[in-house]
Amino acid sequence: MLLTTQARMTSRAAVPALRSPGSRRLWLGLLFVSPWIIGFCGFYLYPFFATLYYSFTSFTGIGNPTFTGLANFDALVHDATFRTALFNTFYYTVIEVPFSTIAALGLAMLLNMNVRGQAFYRTLFYIPSIVPVVASSLIFVWIFQPSFGIVNALLADVHINGPAWFFSITWSKPTFILLGLWGMGQPMVIYLAALQGVPKEMYEVASLEGAGPWQRLRYVTIPMISPIILFNVILSLVLSIQYFTQAQVIESPPGSPGNSTMFYVTYYYQQAFQYLHLGYASAMAFLLFILVLIVTVVLLKTSSRWVYYENEER
């Protein structure tokens, strides 16, 4: 249908109205967000795709990469040290995540009790988590020094011959797990906030119904803070799978003794910066992304069975 002149003039008059003020607000918003977008693109998106690209190449960081197809991934399958790194990471994650979750939650529950000096205790347990990781790792080296460390000295006082901790193939990973507890101040604070968000009336009702402390914990506390538990568990899982700094700082050479502390990221750092196998390391990095993604998706998918959101109906 042909527009009449009047209709066309009307539609033209209407066009300027479409450009403002809504679209102007949109552009302004985008402008304010653009630094983050640029940073995200530059420091996350680009490296991600670059890593994916390099994983199909042979590249030393100098000169141009050579396309090798799936050779890096094939080599990973046959790499015994890669399997060792996977196992060590799995070992650490499977023990550290539940251990630290239970410890942090338990500590938060204790710190949630109305006792004298509550603020002091909360500060005391939180402070270790703000100590820089490298500094705390070096301190732990001395605390757990088999010959001169305080831990073995205290054990010797009770006639226990302390192990070699970081220097022992058997005890090295458990020692790193103990070191991981040093940083549980952050999840503890998050759990503490969640605990304080649980309505007291629910506990009163539960008590009136005859629920004991364990039943209140199991049927009131845990469900009410389950979203926070899920969040902390996912965070803890991701960090554990990417465990690196402490192992790199403490063990010399990294991975010792006997590759017992050769974690996934430790190995791909070694491949990238010691052996100059950037393509191979990129393949490992990409596989790590897939692994973390799978773990996170599985956890989120199964969370509906045990995570309770206040607004949902069951």
Next chain:
Amino acid sequence: MTDNIPRGRRVRSWAAPAALLATSAVLTLAACGGPAASTSTSTSSTSAGSSTGVADITWQTMWSGNTLTLLNQMVAEFNSTHPTIHVTESNIPSATGDAKLLSEIAAGDPPSVFTEWNPVLGEYAADGTIQSMAPYLTGTYSGLEKWEYPIALQGGEYKGTLYALPMSMNSWALYYNKSMLKAAGISSPPTTLAQLYADQAKEWKISGGKLEQIGFDPDAGDNAGFEYYGSFFGAVNCFNSAGQYSFETCPAAATEANWLAQYDNYPLSDVEAMQAAYGAVAGGDDDPFVAGKMGFDMDGPWEGAQNIPVTNPSMSSNFGVVAFPGTVGQPSTFGQGNYNIIPKGAANPRAAFTFAAWLAGYDNETFTSTIDPKGGWMPASPSIVKQPAYQAWLKANPWLNVFVDQMSSSASVAPTLTATESEFETAEATATEDIAERSKTPQQALAYIDQQANSAAGG
């Protein structure tokens, strides 16, 4: 059905963010240079110098502790005697030195000269990370290769081409604690491997479950395992006809592996812990031997020349040195040391080479002969040893002659630099631990070394 959102506005609601995202991505890619970013070699890097006619070069090292003072002296001396070249020195932590060098090269801004541990030079040369020095071996420098000790020259060559010049060579011998020897009722230091094993067995002390004194353990500490003891067994370069590592079929390597396996009477973890505890102090210049807690130690001249006088002077009169007993029939050492390289893309490479040659002592024997004693370093050339200052040092410290004599021994050999040297060294260290922990037999450990060092392991 009427759509309440005006059509033009609906189109813009996704177009604008998409356009902004695309622009951001393009800007970021342009800034980073894209996936196949190659190093942008500055054309000015080959220029003679600045507008003042002075070539500015940077020198990076990974040394720490007392050595830094020496480096400053060397730089001052070079700058005062070479008015057309100006050197600026900086040092970086050794733990991240290699990664930093790689980053600098990739960024197109490497130092002109970098002092590197020579075992990694093979892979650097193979990857084009460092420049060949062959173009500069002309004129005054045409005699440089013959001037060096053969093992010093071998340590800087990759496939017959010179890539690095030595700054300080290492030579290894057996230190012994005189008072511990006497306390154990031993009249003279060991001259055979069997004697060494028997003597050191008498010097271990454990009190209350805690290790207090170490006899000797070749599987523990910084200078441990296959790599460091290979020359004493003739097991340094075990290759097959295809040029692959072949330790599993090398009789000398099997002898060495079985010898290493012998030292298993005390938990490796305890010995490593004690070594690490002492090594963590004094900038790494301390160890149980310096502290007087170890009967025998296989180490270099710096132990007696620098570490002991600085960290524990009371040990200065309490140690002796003999050639490490081995199976090759004469004193030997393996050619290894700190070498100066010219990274790819370095500024003023010719000036950098001049400085590297000067640091090695070429045409600079007199000054170098005064510096090497202070660092406890073995020289790159016999010409330096002949200098009065070096001779005076040897006369004042006769124990040093053991180290110097080995440099020209026909049994001394430098490991052949390969493109997988790092993997090889890591495999050697792991294999040593496996033998000490009894998680692998000596033969299995040798097979592991071959498998790891020869594997392509991607790229």
